[in-house]
Amino acid sequence: MPKTKVMDLTEDPTPVPSPAATAHRWLSVGRSAATDPRLAGEIAARAALTGASPRLLMVFCSALRDPRAVLAGIRAVGAGVPLIGCSSRAVIGPAGPIEDGVVVVALGGPGFSVVTAAADGANGQQRAAGATVAMTAGLVEDRPHQVLVLLTDGLRSGQEEILAGAYSVVGASVPLLGGSSSPHYPTEPRTFQLHGDEVLTGSVVGASIASDGPLGVALRHGWREVGEPMIVTKSTGGDVFTLDDRPALSAYLQRLDAPPEAYTDPATFSNFAQSRPIGIRRRSGVEVRGVSSPALLRDGLLCSSGEVPEGCLVWPMVGDEESVLAAATDACRDAVEALGGQPPLGLVAFDCESRGRFLGPEGTGREFARMTGQAGGAPVAGMYTWGEIGRTRGINGFHNQTLVVLAVA
Template identity: 30%
Template structure:
């Protein structure tokens, strides 16, 4: 599928939110607030983030009707949203961004079948979005990606995209969430609600597109070899039982609470794995003890790769979030009209009540541009190389 939008040179953006139990009313409230700054101008790009509690088809019909036939409409379900310095708690809320102008070229594509073959879906997705953007290539390009957060191997999805884009074109975005239920997540393409799918917006620009990511986690163990891996289950670390090694390096604040780590999704975990990259950096992979007592990760890790157990403090997460947003907000030739943020729900769970502080600090770091984002089940921030799917990380793009 492909939809194309080509904007003019002056960028205008608006963001809006709606809540309550009535899906149509919540959507219309968010739409009215987001479209108001455009003063009657038709948007080129509309992003929609929503709790799974809403009738999503009703929400998207309202959005696409307001956006008009030429707008690219995309988005995902969430575990909370960020809008202009406010945190919208998981379980409630619809957030809408409307963007017009700025000289951007947008192309929308989607692909299904992530579970069966994520690499193939990634290739199809990138080709559809690129084709929809049109035959004229822009000097600067990026891919904005939304995926079903509970479907398939997210890194393999990126690998498929990489086969089309090459390493020069950055990818940024988030895996859809469902208010921590871990039942079903959805992505949006126009007025369509999709699962086992991914949606991409190809962005072309005359100016550089600023993408950044960061995590704030620090190693608490020596490097360890993944000597036994079966899909998402880690069997052995350095030839020893993985769970035994993990607990040796685990230093939770206030003592071990094993009930937390049997909880589906591993929320509230203060520890994870850092997958050691060739340049020495760490790619964060969330880890938890599942109901069968297995040490499990959210996405498969390559056998015989090197990892470290990592940990973090709330202050570390707050500081890195500010750094990431400031990097994209201040790194260009002109002030952005909006900063898109993709923030892991695991970070929110670690921050607790300080999540509201994070929302304010991210907005302050944007230097006047509105922040707009959601809490994800994984983040995409690929600026070099192939790897670029993260857990417990924050990613940002300035437009």
């Protein structure tokens, strides 16, 4: 991920509000890379809080930072404002991606209503945690437009269970979006979530946002299917043992004409698979799963951080930098078009960390330019995730190597 060089800011940077903001609904973004974590939180929060009646703070914080110090700085400026947030390998601010910084997105004005919640999402409690947080949808003030933002722990399994729990409460009536917190591996192999005045781990935090104005949710990935589908004939969770009753690893590599070294050398396999995920056929479309394999490539196993159900159809997928960048353009355009002609106040992006690694520093800069090109001058902010949440139709909604965008009017 790119590391933008910035000064150790001791004064507030220029706030980045939306040109479409009004007293009724507004969105502003602040960011800071100040060395002191408390100061960074304070600077970012002060820059974001540009209007009256703030309703929500969304905080995206580098996993390298002390989250308690960052939160203390934010609360010195925005005490009492509902808050959700999490760690990220890199954050997206008004000037683009930055590896070591803090970004705060503020929503405000009487045109928004927000209710937040947090729940323990440890193994065995994922579905209950998703349901608990989703109950905020029934507590928020009734308005014409609503979404549920979910931030989860990327180091925990069972992400689909979290979404199943949320879906059991809200059904198809409320779009789900968000992502899984990511560490700064291997420098800082931890994640954290933020809710109110608390720093949490292993948790699900979320916010139901209801608005008088439209809220657009869109997602794209930029990968294309290769050949005919294969049947997952044996799998457990995200571990795929056989495809079409053949060892999954060799079936996947043969379909993609992989070099011989990819069968035996872990580094070659990892580099090869980075731009070759698999796609799962769902009723709502294709969900992308990044793939890996045990370090010794033993037993012909393919691994994914998301569930690959036994009996489903999958395709190996391929793409290149241009197709991934085009997906960023398309996702942002789709989200803005969902606003029905109203100008966006801002875009919030949940981008996959593996997309960032695939694009590299220069490519992520170009991706950010694609995003801002669709924003009409409104600010763009977000994070790089270890899994993206985007459900606008169907039951499932957990993705890898995908970009999910929320446009707010």
